[in-house]
Amino acid sequence: AAMTSGAARKRLDMNEYRERLEARLGKSREMMRVVLNKAKSNPKRVALAEGSNEKMIRAAYQMQEEGIAHPILIGNTKVILRKAEELGLDFDPTIANPRDGEWDHYADRLYDLRKRKGLTESEAAELVRRDSNYFASVMVEMGDADAMLTGLTHHYPGGLRPPLQVIGTAEDANYAAGVYMMTFKNRVVFCADTTVNLDPDEEILAEITKHTAELARRFNVEPRAALLSYSNFGSVRNEGTAKPRDAANLLQDDPEVDFPVDGEMQADTALVEDILTGTYDFSDLDEPANVLVFPNLEAGNIGYKLLQRLGGAEAIGPMLVGMNKPVHVLQRGDEVKDIVNLAATAVVDAQEE
Numbered sequence: 209a210a211m212t213s214g215a216a217r218k219r220l221d222m223n224e225y226r227e228r229l230e231a232r233l234g235k236s237r238e239m240m241r242v243v244l245n246k247a248k249s250n251p252k253r254v255a256l257a258e259g260s261n262e263k264m265i266r267a268a269y270q271m272q273e274e275g276i277a278h279p280i281l282i283g284n285t286k287v288i289l290r291k292a293e294e295l296g297l298d299f300d301p302t303i304a305n306p307r308d309g310e311w312d313h314y315a316d317r318l319y320d321l322r323k324r325k326g327l328t329e330s331e332a333a334e335l336v337r338r339d340s341n342y343f344a345s346v347m348v349e350m351g352d353a354d355a356m357l358t359g360l361t362h363h364y365p366g367g368l369r370p371p372l373q374v375i376g377t378a379e380d381a382n383y384a385a386g387v388y389m390m391t392f393k394n395r396v397v398f399c400a401d402t403t404v405n406l407d408p409d410e411e412i413l414a415e416i417t418k419h420t421a422e423l424a425r426r427f428n429v430e431p432r433a434a435l436l437s438y439s440n441f442g443s444v445r446n447e448g449t450a451k452p453r454d455a456a457n458l459l460q461d462d463p464e465v466d467f468p469v470d471g472e473m474q475a476d477t478a479l480v481e482d483i484l485t486g487t488y489d490f491s492d493l494d495e496p497a498n499v500l501v502f503p504n505l506e507a508g509n510i511g512y513k514l515l516q517r518l519g520g521a522e523a524i525g526p527m528l529v530g531m532n533k534p535v536h537v538l539q540r541g542d543e544v545k546d547i548v549n550l551a552a553t554a555v556v557d558a559q560e561e
């Protein structure tokens with residue numbers, strides 16, 4: 209009897225688990241559908257720096273088949289075509305091989321951009337031929353592609369540095385930041401910065417907040433932002449809690465900011481309506497925040513992973529905000545669906561250029 213009830217309980221657990229999984233996948237699909245449909249309405253050219261990677265080839269096939277993007281696979285033409293065939297993918301991909309003479313002017317461009325940062329002419333030629341992250345960055349910088357994706361085969365900083373050096377930040381930005389969209393059964397939150405700025409000051413936090421709010425709007429989400437800390441509105445005063453507090457003040461005084469924002473506050477204050485409307489009824493937020501800005505990279509990176517692994521959220525990202533052109537640096541181990549989702553986000557970004 210004990211065996212049966214144990215098995216039954218297990219089955220029940222599995223059913224419950226499946227239901228929860230379907231519910232959250234449903235929400236993330238609904239969120240992504242907005243972006244996928246926007247992308248399909250006007251697909252753009254996306255340079256895939258790791259073009260000979262099998263996941264990238266699969267993702268390129270899917271983007272092309274579904275009309276989400278025009279992928280450009282960067283790498284050795286023969287290798288890519290052979291792998292596509294081995295994978296049974298029947299398509300005629302656009303390939304850019306950095307070793308082809310037709311791209312020699314990319315080395316000149318890279319040299320031009322970086323010669324006053326210590327790069328020599330021969331180093332530029334070497335980087336463009338051997339490091340596809342530089343090649344893809346120059347391709348986007350020169351307008352031969354509209355967006356770039358990389359990161360599957362590199363440490364995150366290794367994928368990030370070339371586009372930071374070559375493409376740089378947008379006119380209204382000084383800092384890039386990595387945002388994860390976390391979807392739960394009935395809600396969605398955007399977490400920043402999860403991947404770039406180690407110890408942002410109040411100016412950087414304010415900038416990250418603005419760019420994350422803009423990103424939320426791309427997903428048709430009206431942003432409500434909270435600057436997070438371990439104290440509520442000055443309940444603990446020190447250098448650490450001052451940064452998010454000062455960032456909130458900067459944003460509240462900024463005439464361009466057209467969304468509610470407040471802080472510093474604890475995570476539960478940001479997320480629980482009763483706390484916001486009860487204890488802290490003076491807060492500029494009267495509904496739970498959906499843009500969560502963490503005080504530093506440790507908190508942001510740990511925080512979103514806890515939401516994903518313990519909170520059961522589906523994570524879409526990291527979406528790089530603040531860049532001059534759409535660039536996303538994937539995480540190693542990301543799957544084909546992650547690549548396609550980020551490509552769609554990049555296309556929608558590129559449409560707004």
Ligand code: ACO
Binds near residue numbers: 325364368372383406
């Ligand atoms: N935003 C925009 N541009 C930046 C930023 C930033 N936050 N930081 C550096 N840059 C620019 C610099 O201005 C510089 O441009 P320049 O050469 O034209 O002057 C260029 O990027 C390179 O800067 P460096 O100082 O040479 O590079 P650095 O070694 O500081 O690297 C980097 C910058 C890669 C962003 C670094 O800060 C970093 O490693 N951050 C943490 C990344 C990380 O480990 N994330 C966590 C794990 S990721 C994950 O979970 C997926």
